[in-house]
């Protein structure tokens with residue numbers, strides 16, 4: 015059986031999707047070039063797949079493009095699967111709080127791999143490049159890159175993230191400083207974006223970006239399920255919170271109980287000292 019796997023590049027989530035595809039059959043990888051247009055990209059995948067199953071990464075784009083594929087083929091789509099057994103599968107729902115057992119009522123499977131449910135494939139990636147036909151439906155006027163200081167949240171090796179405890183938009187200056195010293199990016203909780211302290215592009219969580227850095231530093235974040243859904247891919251989590259009972263500590267590898275407004279500048283000062291700057 016042959017499986018078409020849609021990849022975005024050689025990023026972690028795409029390689030995890032490749033692992034899932036390889037477990038289902040002979041996988042052939044494709045990626046799309048040109049401006050992002052989910053409907054046009056989906057049409058290109060539908061054509062390339064013939065009658066094969068289609069697997070994608072559990073990223074925002076992976077899920078969006080596969081949803082368009084499903085609509086165009088009038089077939090069911092299972093997002094964020096963790097295991098596939100023929101036409102039965104297990105998938106993650108509700109921001110990671112629920113594991114659902116489901117059956118696909120169709121001849122073909124359209125799936126995305128739940129982030130970090132599969133190891134990244136080490137197959138040497140040779141993807142066919144598709145050039146989706148945008149037609150008249152999409153005219154790209156301008157691309158506006160988010161202000162991330164150069165390192166995107168999704169790709170950063172270190173994310174310094176702030177929650178309500180930061181207290182204000184100006185309060186993020188000390189997080190920016192630490193992130194710059196660690197060559198990382200700044201993230202935040204939804205409370206912060208709702209308050210208008212940071213743009214939505216900085217939000218980590220169920221309705222924000224899913225990050226998988228080597229180190230996630232959560233400052234003044236309580237650890238709500240919807241936030242953890244976005245940072246549980248981090249290899250290590252350092253939590254700074256002045257409430258010793260905060261839920262975030264149950265997810266932390268390292269915990270500092272105290273006021274972030276004292277601790278974060280102290281870490282930056284120590285880093286400068288160690289580096290002799």
Ligand SMILES: Cc1cc2nc3c(=O)[nH]c(=O)nc-3n(C[C@H](O)[C@H](O)[C@H](O)COP(=O)(O)OP(=O)(O)OC[C@H]3O[C@@H](n4cnc5c(N)ncnc54)[C@H](O)[C@@H]3O)c2cc1C
Pocket residue numbers: 176177178179180202203204205206217218219220221222233234235236237238239240241244254255256257260272273274275
């Ligand atoms: C459908 C849905 C989707 C959602 N999606 C998301 C999402 O994508 N991302 C997300 O983040 N949330 C999301 N939420 C919201 C989520 O439920 C929480 O409300 C939110 O994550 C809480 O943000 P917070 O931790 O910053 O604030 P709080 O829960 O208020 O926590 C603030 C923390 O800061 C600590 N603190 C205060 N002052 C200091 C200080 N000086 N020093 C150190 N610590 C201090 C406090 O002890 C507390 O633990 C969603 C909710 C719903 C219903």
